[in-house]
Amino acid sequence: MKLIVQKYGGSSVADVARIERVAKRIVARKRRGFRLVVVVSALGDTTDELIALARKICPEPEEREMDMLLSTGEQVSVALLAMAIHRLGEKAVSFTGPQVGIITDQFHTKARILDINTERIRKALGQGNIVIVAGFQGKTLGGEITTLGRGGSDLTAVALAKVLKAKACEIYTDVDGIYTADPRICPDARKLDQVSYDEILELASLGAKVMHSRSVEVGKKFNVPIRVLHSRRNGEGTLITKENRKMEEVVVSGVALNEEEAKVTIFKVPDRPGVAAKVFKRLADANINVDMIIQNKTETKSTDLSFTVSKSDLPKTLRVVREAARAVGAAHVGCDENIAKVSVVGVGMRSHSGVASKTFGALAKRKINIEMISTSEIKISCVVDGKKGKEAVRAIHKEFGLGKK
Amino acid sequence: MKLIVQKYGGSSVADVARIERVAKRIVARKRRGFRLVVVVSALGDTTDELIALARKICPEPEEREMDMLLSTGEQVSVALLAMAIHRLGEKAVSFTGPQVGIITDQFHTKARILDINTERIRKALGQGNIVIVAGFQGKTLGGEITTLGRGGSDLTAVALAKVLKAKACEIYTDVDGIYTADPRICPDARKLDQVSYDEILELASLGAKVMHSRSVEVGKKFNVPIRVLHSRRNGEGTLITKENRKMEEVVVSGVALNEEEAKVTIFKVPDRPGVAAKVFKRLADANINVDMIIQNKTETKSTDLSFTVSKSDLPKTLRVVREAARAVGAAHVGCDENIAKVSVVGVGMRSHSGVASKTFGALAKRKINIEMISTSEIKISCVVDGKKGKEAVRAIHKEFGLGKK
Numbered sequence: 001m002k003l004i005v006q007k008y009g010g011s012s013v014a015d016v017a018r019i020e021r022v023a024k025r026i027v028a029r030k031r032r033g034f035r036l037v038v039v040v041s042a043l044g045d046t047t048d049e050l051i052a053l054a055r056k057i058c059p060e061p062e063e064r065e066m067d068m069l070l071s072t073g074e075q076v077s078v079a080l081l082a083m084a085i086h087r088l089g090e091k092a093v094s095f096t097g098p099q100v101g102i103i104t105d106q107f108h109t110k111a112r113i114l115d116i117n118t119e120r121i122r123k124a125l126g127q128g129n130i131v132i133v134a135g136f137q138g139k140t141l142g143g144e145i146t147t148l149g150r151g152g153s154d155l156t157a158v159a160l161a162k163v164l165k166a167k168a169c170e171i172y173t174d175v176d177g178i179y180t181a182d183p184r185i186c187p188d189a190r191k192l193d194q195v196s197y198d199e200i201l202e203l204a205s206l207g208a209k210v211m212h213s214r215s216v217e218v219g220k221k222f223n224v225p226i227r228v229l230h231s232r233r234n235g236e237g238t239l240i241t242k243e244n245r246k247m248e249e250v251v252v253s254g255v256a257l258n259e260e261e262a263k264v265t266i267f268k269v270p271d272r273p274g275v276a277a278k279v280f281k282r283l284a285d286a287n288i289n290v291d292m293i294i295q296n297k298t299e300t301k302s303t304d305l306s307f308t309v310s311k312s313d314l315p316k317t318l319r320v321v322r323e324a325a326r327a328v329g330a331a332h333v334g335c336d337e338n339i340a341k342v343s344v345v346g347v348g349m350r351s352h353s354g355v356a357s358k359t360f361g362a363l364a365k366r367k368i369n370i371e372m373i374s375t376s377e378i379k380i381s382c383v384v385d386g387k388k389g390k391e392a393v394r395a396i397h398k399e400f401g402l403g404k405k
Numbered sequence: 406m407k408l409i410v411q412k413y414g415g416s417s418v419a420d421v422a423r424i425e426r427v428a429k430r431i432v433a434r435k436r437r438g439f440r441l442v443v444v445v446s447a448l449g450d451t452t453d454e455l456i457a458l459a460r461k462i463c464p465e466p467e468e469r470e471m472d473m474l475l476s477t478g479e480q481v482s483v484a485l486l487a488m489a490i491h492r493l494g495e496k497a498v499s500f501t502g503p504q505v506g507i508i509t510d511q512f513h514t515k516a517r518i519l520d521i522n523t524e525r526i527r528k529a530l531g532q533g534n535i536v537i538v539a540g541f542q543g544k545t546l547g548g549e550i551t552t553l554g555r556g557g558s559d560l561t562a563v564a565l566a567k568v569l570k571a572k573a574c575e576i577y578t579d580v581d582g583i584y585t586a587d588p589r590i591c592p593d594a595r596k597l598d599q600v601s602y603d604e605i606l607e608l609a610s611l612g613a614k615v616m617h618s619r620s621v622e623v624g625k626k627f628n629v630p631i632r633v634l635h636s637r638r639n640g641e642g643t644l645i646t647k648e649n650r651k652m653e654e655v656v657v658s659g660v661a662l663n664e665e666e667a668k669v670t671i672f673k674v675p676d677r678p679g680v681a682a683k684v685f686k687r688l689a690d691a692n693i694n695v696d697m698i699i700q701n702k703t704e705t706k707s708t709d710l711s712f713t714v715s716k717s718d719l720p721k722t723l724r725v726v727r728e729a730a731r732a733v734g735a736a737h738v739g740c741d742e743n744i745a746k747v748s749v750v751g752v753g754m755r756s757h758s759g760v761a762s763k764t765f766g767a768l769a770k771r772k773i774n775i776e777m778i779s780t781s782e783i784k785i786s787c788v789v790d791g792k793k794g795k796e797a798v799r800a801i802h803k804e805f806g807l808g809k810k
Contacts, residue, residue, distance in 0.1 A: 016461045058488040069484035072477035079474035083463040
């Protein structure tokens with residue numbers, strides 16, 4: 001019998017009615033002849049509520065105790081889901097992460113899975129059970145409870161699919177799958193039947209609401225086929241898998257928009273080796289994630305250096321960068337919050353030329369000015385005026401014929 | 406340094422303000438030079454809320470899954486209490502029952518503690534921590550999560566006090582201690598400074614709101630001194646300990662009232678061996694707890710057999726007893742819900758005569774008729790008209806001079 005790992009997120013089990021619906025879906029699948037391991041997140045907003053409760057008691061709670069607290073959320077879910085399955089007449093047994101031997105490192109609230117001992121799951125499956133596992137959690141070798149951070153339940157599911165050699169890992173969410181663009185921006189956006197791990201990693205803003213990139217990376221590393229599906233509707237969803245010939249025939253898979261970044265420019269940076277390194281070391285030390293970096297030498301003795309950061313990091317970034325600019329002898333620092341980053345992604349780009357010119361052409365036709373450009377093997381990102389971001393997505397989406405036929 | 410085990414019930418940690426108050430009390434105690442192991446129950450009504458949630462999903466949830474669900478309640482409490490203690494600048498570490506090695510049998514929802522591995526607690530204490538342990542829970546040798554049933558957190562505390570050889574086990578509640586009678590009935594009831602295990606077991610109705618009898622039994626078995634205290638007021642509370650000479654000097658320790666029982670009478674039971682056994686076997690098989698049993702042979706060929714059961718068990722009891730009565734050839738079955746049981750308790754009774762006559766005399770003076778009498782070495786119980794129960798308690802309380810001087 002084929003083994004499937006399924007994962008249901010918090011919104012799929014937010015109340016009794018939804019838990020019962022999920023139970024029905026699981027039981028129906030089991031009765032079609034599958035062995036099932038089901039990973040569940042905490043009910044609805046439980047995790048956020050527990051965090052808020054902890055903060056009332058202590059503004060910066062110890063991370064070990066946060067894990068002790070937060071891991072209860074999934075434990076409630078697995079017990080209730082097992083009960084709902086029993087009600088439907090099927091055998092089910094729930095386990096916490098520590099119980100099924102999900103061994104992690106000791107970095108509380110953001111632990112990494114080191115190993116999974118599958119003995120207990122295999123035994124329970126062998127006894128005919130649907131096995132329900134609490135997502136997001138594990139334990140250290142010393143028996144401390146840990147959690148895996150945001151997206152941790154997806155990670156549990158993908159990791160279990162790997163060690164159990166499951167036929168597939170199904171991630172149930174509240175969307176039908178991954179689209180060529182955000183349907184709120186492009187009403188004719190088309191659901192992708194399949195997409196590669198690399199593409200979904202680059203399409204972060206399209207995929208982020210669906211799946212955390214850490215889980216995709218693990219899926220990629222161990223070649224676990226991941227299917228993203230709607231938890232209440234029927235449909236095939238989107239299969240995230242390794243590149244194949246069919247994917248390569250499609251030049252562009254999707255267009256993503258990111259309006260959450262701001263652009264910072266350091267003007268007249270002295271043109272000598274090591275200056276950029278100094279600036280970005282200070283940003284790294286301050287734990288600020290930098291996305292695009294553009295340096296374009298236009299004068300002989302100095303250059304302008306621009307980069308983008310998350311808007312939420314902007315105040316901290318400006319403090320750090322102004323200090324760094326003084327230290328390296330740059331002129332001054334400017335910033336622009338009114339930007340949008342549009343990314344065109346597709347593994348087919350590797351073998352097809354002309355994607356860049358077609359992208360720039362689509363923007364030019366609509367008189368959208370490009371402020372920054374950055375490219376990777378399978379992605380072209382353009383920063384444009386923040387007010388033009390959605391229009392840019394629509395223009396590119398149309399140019400590459402990604403919409404419904 | 407002396408080791409104390411403390412236990413705080415759900416109402417003591419019902420909200421953030423109360424958790425903080427408990428944390429302050431714990432920290433103050435630690436700073437007076439004690440090592441502390443603190444057992445906590447689930448916040449407020451969490452356990453009842455989780456039970457209600459489970460019942461919505463499944464009218465009779467599997468007990469294994471109930472334990473998985475309910476054990477989260479205490480886990481939330483221990484994490485929050487540890488955080489509140491950190492906030493006050495003291496080291497604390499929380500553990501679940503399974504983590505500290507509370508090993509139980511496999512009877513889910515009412516497991517018994519088999520063994521406690523103290524290594525982890527001793528290590529954490531050795532590192533200067535206040536150790537916070539989730540009450541009410543443990544695990545089987547096979548790693549299944551179990552709960553200990555009602556009063557389980559008290560049991561955890563008393564058992565830990567035993568294995569850790571603690572100087573005392575302090576049970577924090579929302580009462581000052583144990584009284585000579587319910588102060589709502591006898592306004593001059595006096596708090597007892599100390600009381601014996603046996604007395605508190607007999608004074609169930611006075612002690613029940615304070616401590617479950619299972620924990621007292623374990624305390625008695627291993628001679629663990631238990632002190633019942635108020636969680637928000639100061640005071641010495643009541644010490645539950647083994648009998649000592651001082652206790653024996655007090656003839657009567659307290660007067661308890663139980664208005665939750667009903668009397669069932671089987672009329673004209675044939676007077677031959679084995680009849681009573683048949684009746685009570687059927688009651689036991691139906692899981693009905695019988696309290697007082699009185700049989701008084703008045704005629705030659707038959708006798709009337711009366712006993713008391715909890716009012717909540719009355720409908721089931723009558724069904725079972727009517728059938729049994731037919732089977733043994735008794736005449737008919739009657740019942741009386743309008744009764745009250747008044748109990749006079751004191752280890753001093755053993756060496757003092759005249760307690761019974763003084764008790765009966767107190768009731769006679771007030772023209773309170775006694776319907777049933779049952780006695781043990783340290784207790785006399787009388788069943789009287791339900792409307793006269795409180796008056797009977799006051800009469801006896803006064804007769805023995807138990808009130809405040």
